[in-house]
Amino acid sequence: MSGLLLPTLSRKREVDSIIRDTLDKVLLLRFGRAADPLCLHLDDILSKSSREVSKFATIALVDIDAEEMRIYTKYFDITLIPSTVFFFNAHHMKMDSGTADHTKWVGSFHTKQDLIDVLEAIYRGAMKGKMIVSCPLPPERIPRFQLLFKDL
Template identity: 85%
Template sequence: MSSYLLPTLSRKREVDGIIRDTVDKVLVLRFGRCSDAACLQLDDILSKSSREISKFATIALVDIDAEEIQVYVNYFDITLIPSTIFFFNAHHMKMDSGTADHTKWIGSFHSKQDFIDVVETIFRGAMKGKLIVSCPLPPERIPRFQLLFKDL
């Protein structure tokens, strides 16, 4: 149960605070449920990586079922879990991974090294003033989802 090793946020005030207070580090927010199998797989990768990336990143889990968190769930359009969102100095960092959605990473990572590579790329881009970076992973290791748009 690696999700117990990382802080879990369930209030809007906690999420606002960690976004505002994380300075000169990438903030990794995993939106999901601690009981979901895919989330547990991602949590395992996140917790195993947390020590190695601690100098340039902070990781927190966000409980998607918490009532106060629904503001973020709606704002970031989180329909598939786990969804991972990145921030740097309170700015939302985006990543072009060849999918239709650049605002978040949907699904788990294949390995701990894939996650570390993504966070490091986001950190290096953010230090150069970029708000969107290119995904360093090869296309076969990027999860693909079919996005459906309603009422178009």
């Protein structure tokens, strides 16, 4: 229900455009499905936070079931949903959260404040020219998943 307040992208052209056109703000792309319970929880947090972070962040939802989105799910190795990817001025921003994968946030955030803290950290790091930032959250609030790497 809360996903209705946020733009939902289902075409490659839309995703390319928002990545290219979002300047001087963090772009958060949530890859997932509208019907998934964990995605619904994250979407609720995202929609409640979108107004507070609107000066330094833009939030959009990406439907991974759309045919054209397979290129992104493959490129970012999105196997678990929801997965959140961050950009700043069309550059992919990474975050060291103590997990094996720095390219995306896998899972939901526990609270609205956790999301705001992460977005602020990415924004501040990006403004200093960093491409990877440290996660500001304590380890117990970072979702842990057993990642399996294929074809290694």
